[in-house]
Amino acid sequence: MIALTVFRVAAYIRSHRIFQALLLMLALIAILYGSRAPKGAETEVLTDAAVLVIPILAWSSRSLLDTEPDQQRAMSAISVGGRLRELGAGLLAAFATSLVLIALALGWGLVLGVSAVPGPEEFAAVLTLYGLATLTGVTLGALTSRAILRSPAISIMTLLLGFLVMLMLSASPLYWLTVPVITWMKSANSAELTARLPELAAISLAWCLLGLACYAWLRRTRP
Amino acid sequence: MKDVDAHLDPGDVIEVAGVNGAGKSTLLRLLAGLTRPSSGTITDRPAVVGFAPDRFPLEQPFTVSGYLRHMSRIRGGARWEPWAERLGMAHLLGLRLGELSKGSAHKVGLTQALMCEPGLLILDEPFAGLDADTREVLPSIVTELSEGGAIVVASDHQGGLRHLPSIRHWTVVDGVVKEGTAGQRATVRVDLPVDEVRSFIARMRDEGYRVHDIVTEEQS
Numbered sequence: 001m002i003a004l005t006v007f008r009v010a011a012y013i014r015s016h017r018i019f020q021a022l023l024l025m026l027a028l029i030a031i032l033y034g035s036r037a038p039k040g041a042e043t044e045v046l047t048d049a050a051v052l053v054i055p056i057l058a059w060s061s062r063s064l065l066d067t068e069p070d071q072q073r074a075m076s077a078i079s080v081g082g083r084l085r086e087l088g089a090g091l092l093a094a095f096a097t098s099l100v101l102i103a104l105a106l107g108w109g110l111v112l113g114v115s116a117v118p119g120p121e122e123f124a125a126v127l128t129l130y131g132l133a134t135l136t137g138v139t140l141g142a143l144t145s146r147a148i149l150r151s152p153a154i155s156i157m158t159l160l161l162g163f164l165v166m167l168m169l170s171a172s173p174l175y176w177l178t179v180p181v182i183t184w185m186k187s188a189n190s191a192e193l194t195a196r197l198p199e200l201a202a203i204s205l206a207w208c209l210l211g212l213a214c215y216a217w218l219r220r221t222r223p
Numbered sequence: 224m225k226d227v228d229a230h231l232d233p234g235d236v237i238e239v240a241g242v243n244g245a246g247k248s249t250l251l252r253l254l255a256g257l258t259r260p261s262s263g264t265i266t267d268r269p270a271v272v273g274f275a276p277d278r279f280p281l282e283q284p285f286t287v288s289g290y291l292r293h294m295s296r297i298r299g300g301a302r303w304e305p306w307a308e309r310l311g312m313a314h315l316l317g318l319r320l321g322e323l324s325k326g327s328a329h330k331v332g333l334t335q336a337l338m339c340e341p342g343l344l345i346l347d348e349p350f351a352g353l354d355a356d357t358r359e360v361l362p363s364i365v366t367e368l369s370e371g372g373a374i375v376v377a378s379d380h381q382g383g384l385r386h387l388p389s390i391r392h393w394t395v396v397d398g399v400v401k402e403g404t405a406g407q408r409a410t411v412r413v414d415l416p417v418d419e420v421r422s423f424i425a426r427m428r429d430e431g432y433r434v435h436d437i438v439t440e441e442q443s
Contacts, residue, residue, distance in 0.1 A: 004297050006293075006296070070280075071278065072283060074255075080297055
């Protein structure tokens with residue numbers, strides 16, 4: 001499965017599709033961190049960035065999963081020993097690529113975006129949110145990939161609408177009905193992130209796992 | 224597919240025929256494990272399956288050797304070089320997949336399917352676009368695999384494997400698989416009451432069978 005993961009990442013890089021997501025990410029973080037945030041605002045600024053990069057990670061994941069032609073996906077599934085492993089390798093490749101992209105955003109933020117590194121507890125919470133943002137992006141990207149939605153137009157619209165719905169719903173009292181990204185930001189702004197992290201992480205993780213389970217279930221009939 | 228009931232033994236070579244849209248590709252995908260049957264089961268499929276599609280996907284950013292190296296790693300380090308040599312691909316290894324002709328691309332598909340020493344080899348139109356040399360080599364490769372105990376199932380419009388002595392012929396018609404011996408005919412003697420002869424002959428002719436002379440007990 002690792003060899004297939006490497007194959008898919010290699011195809012994504014060699015096809016140059018990765019540059020679309022990379023350039024977009026660089027543009028976004030250049031704007032986000034155009035001026036250094038004042039001391040004391042580190043957690044808020046880094047949390048805001050974690051939320052804003054989610055659509056880019058979703059696009060990157062979708063793009064990586066769509067790089068492999070359908071017929072090659074069938075051959076890969078046979079070569080690797082089954083559909084489930086092929087599916088796992090695709091998600092792992094998308095996750096690994098997204099981790100690199102989000103690490104770039106975090107590194108840029110720490111070096112050029114904030115005036116100091118947050119305290120250990122806050123920094124651990126921020127790192128957790130970056131992990132959850134990565135998982136959210138991968139899930140959204142997988143659910144809008146070609147294997148699930150054949151039409152590129154519908155796929156990209158669903159990706160963007162999905163993120164917008166996530167933003168709107170998580171700004172409401174029903175924030176627990178989605179990955180509560182706005183609640184992440186609100187908690188960071190009110191210095192409650194570390195206190196609310198277990199609740200927010202549990203809700204976020206649950207929705208991501210549910211989304212990935214839906215993806216796996218839909219892939220049974222969408223090879 | 225409906226009412227498919229078949230048993231394949233090690234060494235079997237199956238030639239699958241049928242018009243376009245009859246269900247051949249669906250049958251191959253079911254056998255390969257790519258599609259799960261909506262009802263019924265396929266059991267005891269060999270652990271290692273090789274699959275060569277009718278159209279190899281060329282839209283991939285690799286050279287031929289780069290692609291085969293990746294496939295080899297996915298197959299746990301399978302050796303692809305001997306197969307590439309045997310299929311006459313030495314001059315293609317440095318080319319990008321997108322630069323290949325249909326026949327050359329087909330060879331890449333065959334190589335990735337053969338490199339793993341499959342227990343079940345699925346070939347979808349294996350002779351399509353192949354050059355004369357490879358067309359000659361492929362039946363002997365299939366024979367070797369069969370003698371080694373592999374099951375080979377090939378959808379083949381061109382009849383390239385037809386002369387193999389142990390081949391079994393399947394015909395797919397509207398999702399139904401019929402087994403027969405294509406190209407060869409047999410005469411069956413049927414014993415039935417005289418008063419049913421007319422309707423029996425009419426029924427057989429309606430179904431497309433040739434009916435020869437009628438022999439009654441008095442005549443014989």
